[in-house]
Amino acid sequence: MEKVVEAEGSDEGKFEETGLETSNFVLSSPKNVTDPVVYKLVRVDGNGRLVPATDDELMEVEGLLENEKRETHIVADTGQALGCISNEVSPSGMPQLESSEGLSQSENTEADTEKLSAYLEETVPSGAKSSSDDHVTQSGRVGECLKPLDGPLEGGSSTSTGCISSKPDFSKLKGEICLDNLSIKELHEVFKATFGRDTTVKDKLWLKRRIAMGLTNSCDVSATSFVIKDNKLVKKDNEDGFNNVNLGAGKEHLAVAVEYNEDLLNNLSSQIDDHQTTSEVRLGNNVVENNFASEDLAADQRAAKRVRKPTKRYIEELSEAESKEYSGRSIASTKSIGFRPLSSKAHARPARNVSLEGRTVITRLDSLGGFGIQVPCVYRIRRSRPRKNVTALLKFHPSGMGMTATFIKKGFDVHGSQMDNGSMNKVLEAKSTPEQAPEQFVAESKKETTPTDMGQNMGLKYVDPSGDTSDDNVVTVPTAKGGIRRKHHRAWTLSEVMKLVEGVSKYGAGRWSEIKRLAFASYSYRTSVDLKDKWRNLLKASFAQTPTDKGANSRKHPSMLIPASILLRVRELAEMQAQASLPNLSTGKLSACGGGSVNETRPGYL
């Protein structure tokens, strides 16, 4: 509702308008209506205040921004996010509006379980698509994304969506269509004819609405009658009511969290753009329970919703990649992200818990293109202790939160009351530690492997708890006192190790903070302690391995193997350092015994 972001930089300019808003989203589990939804996202904009980033990182980002060529591949990693970021960016405000309306409208219908799944389908993009990436800023792109909503029928190019490849049977769309009389199967066919793709949604109402919207090229679809003729919706009954179900309406369904969402979304979306703003706040963990087919998720999303822009995490990744000598392709889409230096505050990132088949996994759904699904979250406050709770958090965002906050709270309440039973401990956990900093991203694995196929939105689908291709390896560990702690693990990449070694050689072991600052400036995570620990491990490894000769390569299979050369170097340094310190205690310091290639460049050290 308000624009909070002042233009900090030209880059952000585009976003200023839309400002950040908060959007809260709650879904209820498809299977259990009683079980609340768990999904909420709130973004608060911050004028940067909420965004956490270290100066170093910011700087890097900025650098990226400058060079940037908008090439953005939105990265394979998040694959989905792709394109539609542009909605926000698009010059004309229209697109955004449309999309938001469409969303809200579609969401607007009753909250029925099926619908939910349908909704999800729409919102969740599948990682599959990676083709057109650079959408950012391309208005054309926007059009494409939105197109699906505009009925394909109109323009001769049926299936114009471009993303879809199936061949619809258009004959189904001829003449007057009375969706009310069609069976689900028929609706599916019509759906296909209309949108050029299949859908797995079984909710008749949803299908009808969707089709109607497509055919009429409008979001203004009655919920009660669906007769379409000549691309126009012929309403039989009174259609009002549904189009504007906003705040005012439907308060009676308090029970369902979804309702709230809808309302909220409607309101917010109509006024703002919910694109990712500079900062987001995670009010709680989002837990979504669902198992819906994912097949056409991608298609649906592409067609219907807009996608969110890259998350911070994403940015970080980019910057990291860049900082590394990885001269890979350019990664630059940072521009689309509004990030500012001033924000060195903490920022919370939403993490999402998805519980599938009974178990809860935490994942980051970054790339969900969908509207409500959110995800991101990167931030730097590493290891903050769990404590504040949601309400506390809310206090921090005075900005545009008026009613938003209210909604959120409500959502929480609902959610809390229902979850409380203890059925889901995880949820509670999450709730209590909203602030937690989810891990950053696991850039390493990504960069070291093919950038392309990273698991993008594994989010909705099967998220493998352990396989974290994704990003956060956050494991909650129960503590004796009942407290819960999170442990995250971020594998060290080769490049990190190399930097570490180099840093040690330059600054000496022990100067962890220095090394951290100088060599690891780009890696926001990795604290000096981490460096120290890693070094310790490296030493252990180097001594254990090198001597034995035979163990050189094979060693264990465990963690990734560290190149022998590095271990060697480590050993050298270790010896060197050891000598430097041990030798003369009494003699003053001769220090630096040049063991080898590296010299102890520190005069005063020791």
Added chain:
DNA sequence: CTTAGGG
């Protein structure tokens, strides 16, 4: 806050 060490 930074280090060092133990867990």
Added chain:
DNA sequence: CCCTAAG
């Protein structure tokens, strides 16, 4: 990786 102690 986390936690704690010590400078």
